[in-house]
Amino acid sequence: MRPLWFGPQDRPLFGWLHLPESGEASGAVLLCPTIGIEAVNARYAYMYLAGRLADAGLACFRFDYDGTGDSAGQQNDPDRVQAWLNSIQLAMELVGGLGTDRIGVVGLRMGATLVAESFGSGPAVVDDLVLWDPCASGRSFLREQSALWAFALGREAAGDGSVETPGLVYEKDTVADMSPLAIANGNGPLAARVLVLTRTGRNGDRRANERLALPHAERTSIVGQEELVDVLPDAAKIPETTVTTIVEWLASGAESGHAVAIDADAVGRSTAVVGQTADGAIIEERAVSLGPLGLFGIATSRVRPGVTARESGADDLPTIFFLNAGVIDHVGPAGLWVRLGRRWAEAGFRAIRFDLSGNGDSPVHPGQSRRVIFSSHHEQDVVAVLRAVSPRNPSNAVLVGLCSGGINALAPAIEIKVRGVCVLNPILTFKDLNHDGDEPDQGPAQTKGGMKGWVGKMPGYTLINRISKRLPSSAWWIINRIAVEITPARKLARVVDAGVDVLVIAGTDEGRWIRGGETRTLRRLEQTGRFRMEVIPGLEHTLFEHSTREVAVRILSDHVVGRFGTPTAPG
């Protein structure tokens, strides 16, 4: 598979081209993703589906809509719906340019709704169309997503016409543009063949059903959608049966097609300009393969036309490395790593967002599980990446991580003695990090979890764990000395004592876990001048909540630019 950019030079879109091993394909398939948190959940399923289609002899292209994922733009730019529809057209042009006889399109959830809008009127330009658990309308999608967020946070809608969903705020104009999108719109054939995959047990929207009652449309009930999109991202499971259904259906359509040789290197572009600074420099992104395993990342840097890029950022500012937050891929929570990477590149930093082994688009170590939050390989992945990116001076780096990403940053920070670490909502206790699913022999041991081994075996441990966050600091002082192997504060102290600058941004609960019983330790750390901890009341753990996320972003950005944005003295 090959990462590439396509579309307008001044507004590039990002995608992945998957080809059969032979380099020849009898057909080509475009995968149109859904939007928001559902896209996070389904990302690996799409990657897996693309691989399966390539194995079946089909070229496959998956991509990010304008303003999403690694594509240019931001999620709150104006004219979102038109930009998403344009993205589909541009991706179709790329797929059409591969030269295969047959073209298929798959749209999942809101992706299906957008595909229906794109191809719903006029003659069929798509040969095989799969509508995978389609949303009846943009309105129904927004309604479900806003309800989900209201139930999760226990609060009401904003009432200003905007809709907040996990990780994403749809502005009033976007809501107005999205709502009328509907499967039922249009009266064309959609495609020469159509496969509609609907959830077992759901009747679906009446108008959508009538629209899709086409003579050339097949309808199949599927299972496993709830386990794919109706769970937290780390729990999302690939619906194997559904994937097989899609692969077999598309492959059968392309059976009569002639195999066409495709030169992957001739498709798309290997770099992209995603912004420009006031002084005429450009913000450039390129895909990078990092370390001996070839972990996937995207490097963002400020480039002055005609000036050769140096090892580190401009003026030898440190390189910023963004780590996966749980199983969320390199774009970060709510696309934050993309946004911050580009912002900090404008300030002269080089920023690299990458996927740890088994996550996002990175490969796995032998025997390693995919999509695990904690892997015993992850700390050494970070070390390998730091050394690969800046072999002469790997310590000129700042690591940024949320949750598990924060934890995975700590040991490498000490080993490499990086300049700084910024950890957001780290869960530094209660987890046994020293295993990797049920897989044996997962490589080098990782940082031990906070609680002593016998604590987890105690009857009622889960209950104790649950009520522990209500305990006063004095109670924690006692627990820390009896039951905790190393407290979160002392784990952070090891990093600070290694000479690394540490910023911790935490929500109320996470802050309590860190501070509990460790007031003196934290005071000592603050006196070093290398430790800062900010607690943001109500900060949602994954930063999917908009208002508190923006507070965290301000603190984080001011800290990085203020602390590391001044060039170091030469020599």
Next chain:
Amino acid sequence: MDEKIRSILAEHGRFPVDVATIGDDEDLFAAGMTSHASVNVMLALEEEFDMEFPESMLNKSTFESVTAIRTALAGLTGS
């Protein structure tokens, strides 16, 4: 109505316990219904009773117990 509500809760609520053991006034979220599951419950109720919860009712309290759901449905369907 209660029978239909409980049937939908059993099918879509993803409770770790038998729905029959949950009392009418018991907190469904505390009993294990996740936010994702509650959206599926909401959609199934709308399909079953052929109505739509207005935006003002898309909050946790509407779905927090069998009684709360029954009250909301009664208000919307007039039954």
